[in-house]
Amino acid sequence: MSEGTEGRNRGSDSAAAEKANRGEFRALIDRLERVARTRGEPDLRAKGTYVQRAGFWLACMVFGLIVVVTFCLLGYWLSANAELQHVERLFDIIVLKALVPIFTLILGYIFGSREGRVERSET
Numbered sequence: 001m002s003e004g005t006e007g008r009n010r011g012s013d014s015a016a017a018e019k020a021n022r023g024e025f026r027a028l029i030d031r032l033e034r035v036a037r038t039r040g041e042p043d044l045r046a047k048g049t050y051v052q053r054a055g056f057w058l059a060c061m062v063f064g065l066i067v068v069v070t071f072c073l074l075g076y077w078l079s080a081n082a083e084l085q086h087v088e089r090l091f092d093i094i095v096l097k098a099l100v101p102i103f104t105l106i107l108g109y110i111f112g113s114r115e116g117r118v119e120r121s122e123t
Helices: 003-038 050-079 084-122
Strands: none
Touching: 050 084
16 A cells, blocks of 8 residues: 555544544533433523623623723823822722622622522422
């Protein structure tokens, strides 16, 4: 057998093996999904209610605001040579005492209402 023929055979063998692996992987995923459905576990891909989706986006925006404010305070501290105590106080007031409680409130509503929906559907 020539080297070219041998290389093509190896290439087709690896392609066939890859295709078989993908088929086995897909079969495993299908089996896991069937097991999850039979156990009555919630479908994680199911969309929440309109209010839950709006809460999710609101939580993303609040988290983004936390990140932006934190970087702005860090930039202010580095560029203006401000006292660290002043920047820490601003961070404490703006981020820790205002934005983080709002963020946790929104997340608590999102996850609490999702858990409540699952418990109500089981009864």
